Amino acid sequence: MDLGIAGRKAIVCASSRGLGRACAMALAQAGCEVVVNGRDKARLEATAAEIGAATGAKVTAVAADVGSADGQAALFAACPEPDILVNNNGGPPFRDFRELNRQQMLDGVVANMVVAIELIQKAIDPMVRRRFGRIVNITSGSVRMPLAGLDLSSGARAGLTAFLAGVARSVAASNVTVNFLLPGTFDTDRLRSNIEANAKRKGTSIDQARAERAATVPAKRFGEPEEFGHACAFLCSAQAGYITGQNLLIDGGVFPGTM
Ligand SMILES: NC(=O)c1ccc[n+]([C@@H]2O[C@H](COP(=O)([O-])OP(=O)(O)OC[C@H]3O[C@@H](n4cnc5c(N)ncnc54)[C@H](OP(=O)(O)O)[C@@H]3O)[C@@H](O)[C@H]2O)c1
Secondary structure, three states: OOOOOOOOOOEEOOOOOHHHHHHHHHHHOOOOEEEEEEEHHHHHHHHHHHHHHOOOOOOOEEEEEEEEOOHHHHHHHHHHOOEEEEOOOOOOOOOOOOHHHHHHHHHHHHHHHHHHHHHHHHHHHHHHHHHEEEEEEEEHHOOOOOOOHHHHHHHHHHHHHHHHHHHHHHHHOOOOEEEEEEEEEEHHHHHHHHHHHHHHHHHOOHHHHHHHHHHHHOOOOOOHHHHHHHHHHHHHHHHHHHOOEEEEOOOOOOOOOOO
C-alpha cells in the first residue's frame, strides 16, 4: 500500500532501539526523511545507518535527551518543520507507588506527559499552516488496563491522552491528526530486561520466564516491533486523515473488554 507520505519529514523521538526504531524504519520505508534520536550516540548512529541502508531514505541522527531543552532544540534544528512527529521516551522502572517520592513522581509526569506536549507545541502550528500533520504518541496498554508497579507511567500517559483529546479536535479541520499507540508486550530491550529481572527474582531461567509471560497473551507470543512500526506508519499516512484522537491498543488480545 502506498501511504502517500513519500518526501514527508518525520521526527521520531527515542528511536535508536525498540518501538521508536521500528516506527522510524516503517516511515523511512514509506519514503519519509527521518530524524532518529537517542542518548547513546554510537547506538543511534548505527541505527541511522541501518535504516538508511535498508530504505535509501535520508536519515539524520540527533543524539540527545528528548526531555531536555537542548535536546528538543537539537531535534528541531535538524528538522524545523516536521510533517510527522512520533513522541516516545523511556519508561520509568517498576516500583510500588508507596516508594515514590514527590520528585520521582514529578520526573515521571515530565517524561511521559510534559515532554510530548512541549514537542507538540513546537511542531503543530506549521503543520496547521501547511494543512498536513500527523502526531503519534507512543503510550502504553496500561492506559486502558493497570499494570502493577507502573502506576506512575500509567497516570502520566493517561494524563497525556486526556490533555491531547482537546488539542486533537482543535486542529482536525487542518488535516492535522493526533493519535495514540498503546503497546502491550513487545519484544524489545525493555521487555527483555524486565523478563530477566523477573527471572532473577523468582529464581527461574530466562527462557521459562519468557514462556510464562508469553502464555498470558491470547496471541501466545510477544509483538514484533515491526508490527508496531507499520501501525504507526499507517496512522501517519495520507489515508488516515480522518482518524484522530484515537487510542489504538496493540496487545495480542490482552485487554479483555469488548470495546
Ligand atoms: N516494549 C513494550 O512492550 C512496551 C509496552 C508498554 C509500553 N512501552 C513503552 O514504550 C516506550 C518504548 O519502549 P521500548 O520497549 O521500545 O523501549 P527500549 O527498547 O528500552 O527503547 C527505548 C528507546 O528510547 C531511547 N531513549 C530512552 N530515554 C531517552 C531519552 N531521555 N532521550 C532520548 N532517547 C531516549 C533509547 O535510547 P537511549 O537509551 O540510547 O537514549 C531507546 O532508543 C517506553 O516508554 C515504554 O515504557 C513499551
